[in-house]
Amino acid sequence: MVEKLVASYLITRQLPVAVVIFVLSFASIAFTRETNSVATLWPANALLLAVLIRSARDLPVRATMLAFGSAALLLSNLAAGNGLALSAALAVANVAEVAIAFGVLLWLGYGAPDMSRPRDLGFFIAIGAMAAPLASASIGAAAVAVVISEPWQRIWLTWYAADALGMAIIGPLALSVGAKEWRRLHLERRATEAVVVVLLIIIVACLASYYRSFLFVIAPVVLLATFRFGVVGAASSTLLVALVASFFVIKGIGPLLLVQSAMAERIFILQIFLAVTVLWSLPVAAALAERDRFAAQLSRAKVRAEAASETKSHALEHVQKRLWQAEEDERSRLARELHDRTGQSLAVAILHLKQLEPFVAEGGHSSLRDHRAQLDDMGKTLHHIAWELRPSSIDELGLQRALAEYVSGWSEKFGVEAELQCGDTEIDTRPDAVRTTIFRVTQEALTNIAKHASGATAASVSINRLGAALRLTIEDNGCGFDTKAPGIRRGLGIAGMRERLGLVDGELDIESTVGVGTTLFASIPLPGEDAAS
């Protein structure tokens, strides 16, 4: 069973990769033949490294992959006509590079680098593209120098440059294709755009081969690819430029790079150009990806924070409502207690004092009367306190009557003509909270008029049905105020009225004109009512 699984994995995954490595290696060797032992870049190692990194984290799997890769490299050399000894040495040099890069990355904790993260990219470039090729170039140059009569320094340099460039361009590309960042590009929806960008790069690269000035246009085009397609865009556009330029260099067309120089030097300059391109475009891509990640994190955090604060403010509103309701209940209870129980007891005590009279000598009568007067006074105070807490008339006689009497009492007390108009015939069947709110808001508004609306000679309180809401309007013809002036609302107890109205989902609006007067509009929605009724 297990053997079968392993076998199928080998056939479906590793064998095709080995074939690709064989083809790439063979093509690259053929290319070096064309250019007199110089290749622009060596892609096979980078591909093998990428496959190792992305394969299952399982030693046998990776070991077989490395073995397959070695075999492909050896066979491609043999196929290209190299002797067995040389082929073996070159294969060892390349596999050593891959193994060293992978081992060091693993050891440093970057065994699965994400090319869209600047830090991961940095380590990959430093170790895979800069350090590891040192080893393979040394082994390879020594082996080649034995066969070809060239100075080993030149061979080393060519080898190193090609391997480093291959790692820097193919590595990130191979690691990014199909990864998380790749899926985020949504290439399936952007095929047209991708094709346009690819064509643009090819055109610019071709033009640069004929007209030297176009060399500078490559940078913005690669930047465009980077901005639009991230790491994949940066690496693949550089690769495209490398392929096009290599083709022209080999064919000897155009003055891409100093035509009069030797082939090796021309290719070396091309390599430097490509290295610089990939070394600025990849970090830019990674930085952009990082920025997008932070932005996404920020917006997620913002959404969470908003949701949290909304829940909080809902909870707060709920608590506030409960608090006000509890306060109103408590006031009402206290008022009843004071008025009905204590008031009653007081009345009884006064009666008893009166009944004592016949049993007290004539001289004590005035003292008894004083006591009665004092208790009477207490009763008056009690009544006043209870009334302030909650007028029992709201419940016993109805809001309209209680309010009308309050308004006319206020009118007499402050000498301001005032009257109540109630257009809602069902006012006394409205919920308790609504009735209490109307009474309290009216009370507060009239107190405000007495306190602040200097010069007021008339005030009116109206209650109307307005659609599915009750509209309470309180108007005066006093001095008025600037509704836009800062701080004025708090000063006039308006915040308090708003909060109280908020308990019954009501709203408050104020219109005031200096010298003309002020009007308060309070709206209280009536649950279960529709506008038509």
Added chain:
Amino acid sequence: MTKKARIVLADDHPIFLAGLRNLIQREGDFEIVGEATSGTAALSLIREKRPDIVALDISMPGLNGIRVARKLADECPAVRILLLTLHEDRAYITQALQVGVRGYVLKRSAAGSLLPALRAVLTGGLYIDPTIASNVVPPARGHRRHGTNATLVSELTAREEEVLKLTALGLSAKEIATQLGVGVKSVETFKARASEKAGLRTRADIVRFAATQGWLEDL
């Protein structure tokens, strides 16, 4: 000696009731024919005994004193009613007088005022507890103008009439402006001009005026 006045007492507080009984019994000109501790009991007792006068508490279980008084005004108009209560809110007094109550005495002044009050009411008078009598004097309303409105309606423009109508419904200038598609300033101008023409000073005047015009009925 004249015939004793027959009286019924109703109060849900037994100790206070006992105190009242004590107070009244010492006088020679009253005869207590019944006592009740709830509104409903008081009503049936009065229907049965047909007393000359009743002293009713307002806050009682069952029917409250004012509702008992209202029923009595229909059923036994000859029975004179005096309310004996803790409530000194003017709302209660006004309401009581409207349902035909002839005497209104606070419990805490019952010791001194109840007997004079009963006698005053029995002889056809009206007795309001002196401590709250000042609350009951109806406010002077002479300053209110009446009657000139109707003739002026025809002078109002359609816009002025519309603004006045919406104002009477309780809409703010801002809301009226939105509804009519004009500026807030214009609404204020229309309102001021219309009020001037119709002789209306306050919002209450406007509402009353709207009601007399029948504007509030087609809602």
